[in-house]
Amino acid sequence: MGRTRTYQWEDPEALAQAAGSMAGIDFLRELRAGRLPGPPINYTIDFALDEVEPGRVVFSLTPGEEHYNPIGSVHGGIFATLLDSAASSAVQSTLPQGMATTSLDLTVKFLRRVTVDTGPVRAIGTVVSKGRQTALAQAQLVDAEDRLLAHATSSCMLFPVPPSQA
Template structure:
């Protein structure tokens, strides 16, 4: 069965974890995915800023989404590196990513999180194992 970009989008939009965190898909096309997060109080750390785990989760999510949009394969994160560049305590943040290189078994992807003014909050790079259906 051929997997479409719309199939992949629907999988994310109905995923309980995706919904629990509060992510919203703004754009979902092959190679071009944008998600948004409204920063809520329950996402803040003891310093009153967005918890680093939320940055990592958002980056892991956007990297996986864009990788799936390009490869049409299920993916598993094998490595994620996050660079925390600025703190934020409220408002909205947006994440985008792009696939740097795609092989048959691995893909390398980079992304970033920005605030509404365009300031970069965090950057990340990930390596993804591609789980392809070899029966095609």
């Protein structure tokens, strides 16, 4: 018999409205504290925002079979999603109210195979450089022993949130 997994999420429009109404660090801290609903992707993949400070964030995930590719290990897209979230959120944590970021690119290097036996992993995102219109961030995916599993760099575009969303 097949396995199943059920999840639900909140309306993402309310979250987008909140993002434009506060500084990036405050927005992420509200998410982490559970005072704002997580974005749908967090529930789809089942990862969490664990740490937030200016220029640095940490997401975590416990790999499950639902993350597997056809050869029995965690799909690289799961890694990429975690690393993209960590890198862009690190940038978001430095932005003032009314500004947002989106990824322009993401370069990922996969270094180790991950399975359910790997145990919990963390994606640690940090800002490398930030200008007025773009920022460069990196993220590392590590296991419980801090072994590097994957690494990513991301260029992020910075932009004002439209007034209707602020």
